[in-house]
Amino acid sequence: MVSRPQNPVTGEFEEKHLKQPPRPSIEKLTNLYTLVLHPNNTYDVLFNGESHNLGNLLEDFAPSVNPPKEIDDPDDKKPEDWVDQKKIADPDAKKPEDWDEDAPYEIPDEEAVKPEGWLDDEPEFIPDPDAEKPEEWDDEEDGDWIAPTIRNPKCDEAPGCGEWKRPFKPNPAYKGKWYAPLIDNPAYKGEWAPRKIPNPEFFQDLTPVKSLKPIGGVGIELWTMTEDILFDNIYIGHSVEDAKKLADETFHVKRPLEEAANKVANKVDEEEGEEEVSFKDDPVAFIRGRVFKFVDAAKVDPITAFKTQPETGAGLALAVVTFFGMIGALFGLVGGQQAPVTKSTKKTDAPTPDDKQKTETAPVAPAGGEKADTPVKKRK
Numbered sequence: 001m002v003s004r005p006q007n008p009v010t011g012e013f014e015e016k017h018l019k020q021p022p023r024p025s026i027e028k029l030t031n032l033y034t035l036v037l038h039p040n041n042t043y044d045v046l047f048n049g050e051s052h053n054l055g056n057l058l059e060d061f062a063p064s065v066n067p068p069k070e071i072d073d074p075d076d077k078k079p080e081d082w083v084d085q086k087k088i089a090d091p092d093a094k095k096p097e098d099w100d101e102d103a104p105y106e107i108p109d110e111e112a113v114k115p116e117g118w119l120d121d122e123p124e125f126i127p128d129p130d131a132e133k134p135e136e137w138d139d140e141e142d143g144d145w146i147a148p149t150i151r152n153p154k155c156d157e158a159p160g161c162g163e164w165k166r167p168f169k170p171n172p173a174y175k176g177k178w179y180a181p182l183i184d185n186p187a188y189k190g191e192w193a194p195r196k197i198p199n200p201e202f203f204q205d206l207t208p209v210k211s212l213k214p215i216g217g218v219g220i221e222l223w224t225m226t227e228d229i230l231f232d233n234i235y236i237g238h239s240v241e242d243a244k245k246l247a248d249e250t251f252h253v254k255r256p257l258e259e260a261a262n263k264v265a266n267k268v269d270e271e272e273g274e275e276e277v278s279f280k281d282d283p284v285a286f287i288r289g290r291v292f293k294f295v296d297a298a299k300v301d302p303i304t305a306f307k308t309q310p311e312t313g314a315g316l317a318l319a320v321v322t323f324f325g326m327i328g329a330l331f332g333l334v335g336g337q338q339a340p341v342t343k344s345t346k347k348t349d350a351p352t353p354d355d356k357q358k359t360e361t362a363p364v365a366p367a368g369g370e371k372a373d374t375p376v377k378k379r380k
Helices: 153-157 240-249 251-273 283-300 302-308 310-335 353-361
Strands: 016-018 033-037 042-047 050-056 070-072 087-089 106-108 125-127 149-151 168-170 182-184 196-198
Touching: 033 240, 149 153, 240 251, 251 283, 283 310
Parallel strands: none
Antiparallel strands: 033 042, 042 050, 070 196, 087 182, 106 168, 125 149
8 A cells, every 4th residue: 555645844745655565365366455544544454345454544654654853964974983893803812723624524434334235236226127118219319218217126125225335424523614702892882873853844744634635546566477467346435335335236246256167167177187088098988078077167157168178168169060050051952952943935025135136146038938138158
């Protein structure tokens, strides 16, 4: 929560942050955040209708709503001869002559004895005898195939195997690097702090709730790698009853539906994680199981069902489209069995352009009459 009150002395706006802001819930479900400011300068931050942060505006912001009466003098500097180191190394201390800084922290245990039955000639790891070279392995492209290694089972039955080495033990002569002991610094003067001067920007507002400026907008600063985060149903006002009414109309309606859909999605994920029949072993059982899961999820929330099982949803949609396409084709074939429509050859009384064209291109001599001239050239 951030506030930007105006300083009545300087006229500037200063951004103030809540010292312990409420932590949001990182999930993909709708959440409801509510801030209630009371006239007595107290506030209440509610998360999904439950109170999470109770506090006071005059105490819980940094910088504070009311600036301090005194501030550090920016011109006051620490003297060069000021000593603020409490402890110093004893200048009279000397490193003992028998102090060996090079002694190791651990040394081999010379009293240790190799256990009886230790297998010196057995390696700790051996190639897996059950491993087989993959069929798709190509020696020319992938190189020589090497079987993965497993722990030698003989080593588990014996005290150990391989080259035996003495274990280490703490070195009794180890002392580490020598440092002189610390003593009180005789020149110590204490912690230095600049002197205080009156704060020129000081003011005192005992009722900051009443002096708040009208809210002109809402800013949300979000740092997350979670996708698909949405913000909606934002209410700014003075009525707690109106805020509750908006919550009843939006959040309390949407949240139960999202929780139900989330349970279905989780159930689908759990079922998919369980061992199921593969398509290769039993195609019919595999497809039937996928379809039943999709139908059960779609009964609760069709959108979630398509998101969690897109392949099954697309397959069912394609099957429906194919079914209706076959029905349409079947009706088309039935309708296509009707008799073809033939053009009538009955001559009408009224001449048409087609009749004239046919007469000109194919003249016929009248029976028993004179032979009419035709445009056909005679053969000589």
